[in-house]
Amino acid sequence: MNTDKNSYIYIFSAVVVVVVAVVLSLAATLLGPSQKRNLDAQKMQDILRTIRVDVSRDEAVRLFRDYVKDMKAVGYTGQDVDGGDIFNMNLTAERKKPAEEQALPVYVAEKNDSTFYIIPLDGDGLWNAIWGYIALQDDFNTVYGVVFDHKGETAGLGGEIASPWFEEQFRGKQLFGSSGNVEFTVQKGGVATLPEDKRKWAVDGITGGTITGQGVTDMIRERLSHYVPYFEKMKNEKNTGK
Secondary structure, three states, rough: OOOHHHHHHHHHHHHHHHHHHHHHHHHHHHHHHHHHHHHHHHHHHHHHHOOOOOOOOOHHHHHHHHHEEEEEEEEOOOOOOOOOOOOOHHHHOOOOOOHHHHOOEEEEEEEEEEEEEEEEEEEEEEEEEEEEEEEOOOOOEEEEEEEEEOOOOOOOOHHHOHHHHHHOOOOEEEEEOOOEEEEEEEEEEOHHHHHHHHHHHEEEOOOOOOHHHHHHHHHHHHHHHHOOOHHHHHHHHHHHOO
8 A cells, every 4th residue: 555645644544543432432431330439439438528427438338328327319398209319310410400300319327326417419610510418417407517529610719618627617507597598608708707696607718719609608508498398397207206
């Protein structure tokens, strides 16, 4: 074959493209299950961190079911619904549905004779998606712990939502005000700028990360507002001893 002809160049280029595509496809096929296991392990680790069980990913896989006793979905009326595979639910897709069609995932965990209700979070930051988990005590108002993560927030600014100093502020904070609405906020300028009686519903914002902080506020308010009927149902059952 005359390697100086254009046809040779085209054929050679096509062969290279096909070979590369096959190699990439095989790599994705072979690595896919391993990547899925790693993502699942990280998710288990994050969920356990909300109830202050700080373990490695391998330990999280082993211990997850020792703490998480139930995974379920509830509907907009607070009743249990069929949510399919709760652990692998696509929350981003779910929250785009009308409120009455959404399945709302709940992880019920137990630790030291206390029960916690862990709610997955999904929202938007400055540049891309943000997400996390928030664990509530059995009054369905007091935050026990949170974990946040993000896809593309700026390191040292909005990316600080995934830092321990930011997450640990949430412990003991309240979500709902006397009106029954979610009043929690990530406060620009800091909690100290608020009146004393408003501070239990706020944490310090991030210098240079105001928009990401607002995204966290919006995410918590939007997601948790859907759970109000479920929380009220659970509180009523607790009060009546059902």
